Amino acid sequence: MKQVLKTIVFTFLSFQIFAQIPDNFQWLPDGSGYRDVEQGEVVEVALPSNQKKIFVSKAQLTPSQGGESLPVRSYTVSKAGDKVLIYTNTKRVWRYDTRGDYWVADLGAKTLKQIGKGLPASSLMFAKFSPDGKKVGFVSKHNVYAEDLQSGEVKQLTKDGTDRVINGTFDWVYEEEFDCRDGFRWSDDSKSIAYWQLDARKIRNFLMINTTDSIYSFNIPVEYPKVGETPSPYKIGVVNVASAETKWMTIPGDPQNTYLPRMEWSGQADELVVQQLNRKQNESTLMYINTVTGASKPFYTEKDEAWIDIKSRWENDPVGWDWINGGKEFLWVSEKDGWRHVYRVSRDGKKETLITTGNFDMINPVRIDEKNNAYYFTASPDNATQAYLYKAPLNGKGAPQRLSPVDQTGTHNYEISPLAKFAKHNFSNARMPWMTEWITLPDHKSLDPANSISQTMMRIRPAAMNIEFFRVKTDEGVEVDAWMVKPNNFDPAKKYPIVYMVYGEPASSTVKDTYGTGRNRIYEGNMAEDGYIYASMDNRGTPSPKGRAWRKAIYRSIGTINIKDMAGAAKAMSEKFSFIDTSRVAVHGWSGGGSSTLNLLFKYPKQFKTGISVAAVGNQLTYDNIYQERYMGVPQENREDFVNGSPVTHAKNLVGNLLYIHGTGDDNVHYQNAEMLVNELIKNNKVFQFMPYPNRSHSISEGEGTSRHLRTLCTDYLKKHCPPGAR
Numbered sequence: 001m002k003q004v005l006k007t008i009v010f011t012f013l014s015f016q017i018f019a020q021i022p023d024n025f026q027w028l029p030d031g032s033g034y035r036d037v038e039q040g041e042v043v044e045v046a047l048p049s050n051q052k053k054i055f056v057s058k059a060q061l062t063p064s065q066g067g068e069s070l071p072v073r074s075y076t077v078s079k080a081g082d083k084v085l086i087y088t089n090t091k092r093v094w095r096y097d098t099r100g101d102y103w104v105a106d107l108g109a110k111t112l113k114q115i116g117k118g119l120p121a122s123s124l125m126f127a128k129f130s131p132d133g134k135k136v137g138f139v140s141k142h143n144v145y146a147e148d149l150q151s152g153e154v155k156q157l158t159k160d161g162t163d164r165v166i167n168g169t170f171d172w173v174y175e176e177e178f179d180c181r182d183g184f185r186w187s188d189d190s191k192s193i194a195y196w197q198l199d200a201r202k203i204r205n206f207l208m209i210n211t212t213d214s215i216y217s218f219n220i221p222v223e224y225p226k227v228g229e230t231p232s233p234y235k236i237g238v239v240n241v242a243s244a245e246t247k248w249m250t251i252p253g254d255p256q257n258t259y260l261p262r263m264e265w266s267g268q269a270d271e272l273v274v275q276q277l278n279r280k281q282n283e284s285t286l287m288y289i290n291t292v293t294g295a296s297k298p299f300y301t302e303k304d305e306a307w308i309d310i311k312s313r314w315e316n317d318p319v320g321w322d323w324i325n326g327g328k329e330f331l332w333v334s335e336k337d338g339w340r341h342v343y344r345v346s347r348d349g350k351k352e353t354l355i356t357t358g359n360f361d362m363i364n365p366v367r368i369d370e371k372n373n374a375y376y377f378t379a380s381p382d383n384a385t386q387a388y389l390y391k392a393p394l395n396g397k398g399a400p401q402r403l404s405p406v407d408q409t410g411t412h413n414y415e416i417s418p419l420a421k422f423a424k425h426n427f428s429n430a431r432m433p434w435m436t437e438w439i440t441l442p443d444h445k446s447l448d449p450a451n452s453i454s455q456t457m458m459r460i461r462p463a464a465m466n467i468e469f470f471r472v473k474t475d476e477g478v479e480v481d482a483w484m485v486k487p488n489n490f491d492p493a494k495k496y497p498i499v500y501m502v503y504g505e506p507a508s509s510t511v512k513d514t515y516g517t518g519r520n521r522i523y524e525g526n527m528a529e530d531g532y533i534y535a536s537m538d539n540r541g542t543p544s545p546k547g548r549a550w551r552k553a554i555y556r557s558i559g560t561i562n563i564k565d566m567a568g569a570a571k572a573m574s575e576k577f578s579f580i581d582t583s584r585v586a587v588h589g590w591s592g593g594g595s596s597t598l599n600l601l602f603k604y605p606k607q608f609k610t611g612i613s614v615a616a617v618g619n620q621l622t623y624d625n626i627y628q629e630r631y632m633g634v635p636q637e638n639r640e641d642f643v644n645g646s647p648v649t650h651a652k653n654l655v656g657n658l659l660y661i662h663g664t665g666d667d668n669v670h671y672q673n674a675e676m677l678v679n680e681l682i683k684n685n686k687v688f689q690f691m692p693y694p695n696r697s698h699s700i701s702e703g704e705g706t707s708r709h710l711r712t713l714c715t716d717y718l719k720k721h722c723p724p725g726a727r
Contacts, residue, residue, distance in 0.1 A: 020126065020182040020319070021074045021087065021098060025424070031417035034424075037072045042084065047422045047438065048447045056084050060105050063112055070103060070112075078133040082108050083149070085115075085129060085136065091122045094172060094667065098181055102127040102138065104149060115147055116140060116154060125169055126182040130190035135241070137186060137193055139168035144184055144195050146241050157193065157239045158246065164200040164223060171200045171223050171232050176668065177626035178261040179312035182319065187265055192291070193239050194263065194272055198232040202256060208665055212695045222667050227621055227628035227642070228635040230256040236263060236274065238291045250294045251276065251287070259626070261310050264320050267327040277308065281630045284308045286349065300349030302334060306555035307630045309333075313543070314340070315365050324370055324394070331355070331368065331375075335548040342375065344396065353396040361545035363387050367416035370394060374442065376403075376416055384544040385469060385481055385513040386429075387411045391442055403444045408453065411514040416441065427453050428515035430469070430483070431462040466490060466528060467518045469511070472537070472576060474568025481511040481544070482537040482569060485518045487726070488528045490579075494726035497584030498533040499718065500570060500608075502600070504562040505592035506554060506631055509542035522588065522612070524708075524715040531725035533580065535573065539565030556633050559620065559645020563599045567607055586722040588612040588714070591669060591698065598647035598658075598677070605655035610721040612714050614661045615669050615698055618677035620646045622670055651680040657721040658688040659714070663696030689717065 024037040033046040035055055042056035061069040074087040083106050090100035100122050102115040116124050119140045127138035130146075137146045142161030147154045158167045168184040175181055184195035205221035225231050233255035237246040251260070253276060262275040272289040274296075286300040302308060312318030314333060322331040324344065332345050340361040343352045356362045360381035366389065367376040375394045380386045388404035389412055404412045410429025417423065420441050428434040435456045438447040446452035466486040473479045487496055501520065503510050511517075520527055520534060527534050538544055539562040541554025554561055574580045587608050589597040594616025601611040617623050620642040621635060628642075629635075635642050643649055658681075662674035674692065681688055691713060693700050700710060 020179070021096070022076055024072070024074060025415065026077070027415070027417045029418060031419040031421050034417075035077070037075070040069055040071065042072065042075055047417075048440070050438075050447075056086075056105055056107070060107070060110070060112065061086065061103075063103075063114075073097065073100065076128060078129045079131060080133050082106070083129065083133060085127060087127070089122050093125075093181075094175060096181070098169075099123060099125050102136070104136065106149075113149075113152070116145065118154070119145075126184070128186065130186050131188055132190040135190065137184060139184065142166045142169065144168040144193060144239065146193065155241070155244060157241065157244050158195070158197075158237075166196075166198045166200060166232075167237075168195045170196065171198050171203075172667070173223075173225055173231065173624045173626050174198065174259075174261070177624065177630075178259070178310065179318045180261055185263065185265055185319075187238075188267070189269075191241055193241060194265065194291070195237055195239065196260070196263065197235045197237055199235075200232045203229060203232050206667075206670060208667060208670070210665065210695055220665070220667075224667075224670075225625045227623055227625050227632070229625055231259060231279075231625060234260045236260070236272065236289070238272075247291065247294060249289045249291070249296065251289070251296050252298075253278075261312075262319065266321075267323055273321060275310065277310070279629065280634060281307045281626075284310075300332075300345065302336065304335070304552070306552035309335075314363070322365075322368060324368060331365075333362065333365075335551075338548045340545070340548070342377065344394070355392050355394060355396050356390075357392070357396065357399060359547075361547060363545050364413075366414050367418075367420050368394065369420035371419060372442075374420060376414070376420065376441075378412065378414070380545055383513070384538075384546050385483075385511050387413065389414055389444075403442060405444065405454065408457070409513070411512065422447075425453065429513045430467050430515065430517045431465055432457065432460070433463075433515050465518055469513060472569050472572040474565060474572055476564070476568060478540060478565055478568065480537050480539060480565060480569045482535060482573065483511055483518060484573075484577075485528055485534040487531045487533060491726060492579050495579055495581035496531060496533045496726055497586065497722050497724060498535055498573075498580050499527065499722065500566075500585075500587040501534065501536045501593070502566055502587055502589040502596045503591075503593040504539050504542065504566060504589075504596040505558060506541055506543055506551065507592060509538045509544045510536040510593075511538045511544075520588075522590075522614070522711055522714040523718070524711040527724075530719075537566060537569040537573075539569070555631060556638060556641045557645065558631055559595065559599055559647070560641075563596060563603055566596065566600060567604045570607060581727060582607075584609065584722050586610040586612070586718060588614075588718075589616075590614040592617065595647055598660075599645075599650065601656055601658060602647060602650035602653045605653055608656065610657040610718065612659045612661070612717060615663065615666060615700065616647065616660075616673060616677075617669050618646065618648045618651075618673040622673055622676070648676050648680045651677060651686065652684040654681065654684075654686045654688065657717075658686075659691065659717045660688060661691045661693070661700070661710070661713070663693045663698065663700045665695040665702075666698045668698040 026035045044055040058069040070088045073090045076085040086103045090097035123140045125139040144157045161167045170180045200223035203225040206224040208220040211217040236249040239246040257279045259277040266273040270291045276285045282304050284302045287296045287298045289296045342355045363378040373394045375392045378387045390400040392400040415424040425439045435453045437453045469483045594613040597611045597613040600608045664671045
């Protein structure tokens, strides 16, 4: 349900994606510059001079048998800097292109050799150098391999991988909901590999039907545990690379009623550290595992009355621990005091020190600078729609200090170098496109003052969009953030139709002061030119930096409390702004936003006259277990909450105009939701419009002409049932 935020509405929502493929932009280990891919070559740029040199040329990327140089999707440099692992010829696995071919460019020997030669093309996943640079580990067809770079010997380390027994990577739901993709880790001594194994034979396949690619239809099975169903059981194995023998770790708890979203080597010899969540995901336990004996030892436990977010929710590297003080402490994020804060925790878990002090949320970690006792992170204590860079003493002795310029109001993000000397600084707001500069830290000064963001802002003209951000309070006293784009040639004495874009679930918020906000990707043309007000509001439960109570208020209440807040905010806006024509009110949303659209139409038919719902979860009992149980509980205990929050329960109340859209090949929000909803509307004699897109996924982006057709369909429907223009 939330996946749309990663693939569909990225034009107006700010939400990070995690493919676990290295970015092409990579800092040099000493922080003196960076590497990137330019015109098919890997280049190295020194700072502050910006002097550029070719690190891996096209000639070095051209196979000896001839042909064109390898296109670089991504790359990894060995620790010694003498070899480069090139990722190319990629293929998509569900969401991202995490499967492809890998080649090693040996810069000293001036050779280019393919890894895993003899295995099927584009079948290798997450290849990485061993710490000593002598081997490369990878996954192919759900088995783990290691290749010796000198001899070229390829050793298959696991033999039991099948389409349902998954070694070194993950099943659909772990990938979708925990952002777990790369499922193996080299030991520090390069002698062993620790890896996950998931047994998807324990869960049922959901069968999608492809009726367009053959005269006879055929099934596409997806190992998909529905809410209320137990997950795939996991195991952690440590395989000796020399002998290819695996030792299985002993981890307490039922692997069919717990999750293991994180695992790493701990920095100590023969020791792993893992995070285990209970089935409801409201209790987290960290454990050390002795890889010689396989024995586990819990050392840090945390509980929450609602749920506990894991690292991938706030950091673009969902794997790994942040160890400091020579491995004697680690950094941990928690909401235990009501705010999302960062703590430094002793290795044994017994001592904690709060770093990000204050009554506000840490939004994202950015860089740890131990040498200078500094922790860099983004936050926005006064405005939840924005983000700024802060620095706090790493020892917790002092208040955080804002570093982002006060005259740059909006959303900032940063890539800070090791040792925190330089940073790549990006900035935008709803009316200003993304701008980039290189700066020094901690003084936040531009390396090129003439082309700094401050100077760029003076030269460019803000977008002509008539957008404003504001807050309104519902009848229940809930204050929500909102934005509104007014029509061109706006006349406050006249009345205009309003179209709300909604989401409303814990995966993302729609009210962000960043470029792209206020634009509608399913509208053909310009809404402001055509005479529409376009608007959105946040509700309790969205992941805004407003504290734990705001975010967790939606627990067991998806489809109820969020809908109440949206309707209350829309009512408050109609009362606040006399130019809103309450006879012409429309709403649209995708995925979780599609669900919200349906619930608003069905529960508040006097307010919302027209709705366009795309790929909605019509019945919460059809969605996957990790997402739905995290936020709603387990249906065996509180089924009534799932039923009451589901649009199909309230479909009988439809009064206005509904256009419903769904891709029949949607592996995320299954097409069965559409047919369940359609059946309920038919049963209650409700007239509506329905558009299935054959064999399209959750993004409804595949196939020639699809996106244009979708825009045309939605625009025509909106103009017919919610006519634009002032009255």
